Amino acid sequence: xxxxAARTKAGSGIGRARRPELRLPPPVPFEGGELEPDGDxxxxxxxxxxxxxxxxxxxxxxxxxxxxxxxxxxxxxxxxLLDSVLTGLRGVGTDLGSATLRDVEVVDxxxxxxxxxxxxxxxxxxRGGKIDFLxxxxxxxxxxxxxxxxxxxxxxxxxxxxxxxxVDCVLKGADFHGVSMTDVDLRRAAQLDxxxxxxxxxxxxxxxxxxxxxAGAFAAEAxxxxxxxxx
Numbered sequence: 153x154x155x156x157a158a159r160t161k162a163g164s165g166i167g168r169a170r171r172p173e174l175r176l177p178p179p180v181p182f183e184g185g186e187l188e189p190d191g192d193x194x195x196x197x198x199x200x201x202x203x204x205x206x207x208x209x210x211x212x213x214x215x216x217x218x219x220x221x222x223x224x225x226x227x228x229x230x231x232x233l234l235d236s237v238l239t240g241l242r243g244v245g246t247d248l249g250s251a252t253l254r255d256v257e258v259v260d261x262x263x264x265x266x267x268x269x270x271x272x273x274x275x276x277x278x279r280g281g282k283i284d285f286l287x288x289x290x291x292x293x294x295x296x297x298x299x300x301x302x303x304x305x306x307x308x309x310x311x312x313x314x315x316x317x318x319v320d321c322v323l324k325g326a327d328f329h330g331v332s333m334t335d336v337d338l339r340r341a342a343q344l345d346x347x348x349x350x351x352x353x354x355x356x357x358x359x360x361x362x363x364x365x366x367a368g369a370f371a372a373e374a375x376x377x378x379x380x381x382x383x
Contacts, residue, residue, distance in 0.1 A: 166357050167335035169315040170295040172255040172275045174235060179217045187211060187226070204243070223263070261301075305347065313355075328352060338362065348373070 179197035187208030195215045204224040208231055216236040223243030232252045242262040250270040261281040269289045279299045286306040294314045298321045305325040314334040318341040328349030336356040338344060344362055351373035358366070371378050 166337055167315045168337075169297050169317045170275055171277055171297060172235075172257060174237060174255060174257065176215050176217065176235065176237065179215070187228075309349070 177195055179195055182193075182196045182198045182201060184201075187203055187206040188211065189207050190210040191208060191212070193211060193213045193216055196213075196217075198216065198218040198221050200220040201218075202222045203226045204222050205226065207227045209227050209229040210231060211228065212232045212234070213236050214232075214234045216233075217239070218236070218241065219239040221241055223241055223246040225245045225247075226243065227247045228251060229247050229249045230251060231248065233254075233256050234252075235255045237257045237259070238261070239257075239259045240261070241258070243266075244264040246263060246266045248271055249267045251268065252272045252274075253276050254272075254274045256273075256276045258276070258278045259280055261278070261283060263281075263286075264284040265287075266283060266285075267287045268291055269287050271288070271291045273291065273293045273296050275295045276293075277297045277299060278301055279297075280301055282302040282304070283306070284304040286303055288311050289307055289309045291308075291311045293311060293316050296313075296315075297317045297319060299317075299319040300321060302322045303324070303326065305327070306323065307327045308331050309327050310330040312332045313336050316333075316335075317337045320340060320342050322343040323341060324343070324345045325347040326345065326349070327347050329352065331349060331352060333353065333355030336353075338353075338356055339359040339362070341362075344358075344366065346366070346369055350366060350369045368378070
């Protein structure tokens, strides 16, 4: 008998993203202090902590809950966030370049200029909130769902996307230049607006209505002029 995943793909023509299934133990409140490079944080609750300007590069967060934390200019380069829930994060210029996020839920984030270039995201849900100028260049996304969020000028340039879904979310000025896609589902996005890369959506699925909406963008990217007979 075919697996459920196989049946789902056979029925819809596209593989569905696997979401994280988190069962966290009761977290222990963080006792304070600054982040440490290569620090090890296991089973902790970070509530309304201000990490602005701190350096947690290479740190590992396992079974953690971060809620209401400030991440302005926080350095988390090469950090690993595993089996964790991040709620109500806010900040500008957070550096998560080359980080790993696996089995993570990001809920109601308010972030700007966040750097996730070269990062690895696997079984991640980004639900609600607004993220401006999200940099995912050269990142690898597998089993990722963007749900009910607003992404303003997200940059996916050169990234690899596999089983990624955009559900009830808004993409404004998105850059998909040079993206490699497998089973990327854009059909349920609330709004699609591309700055560039719309001509390279091979491996993605869109709805008939979206095709009509994007016809002008497809023509422009292909260098086709659309002129009426009286023009």
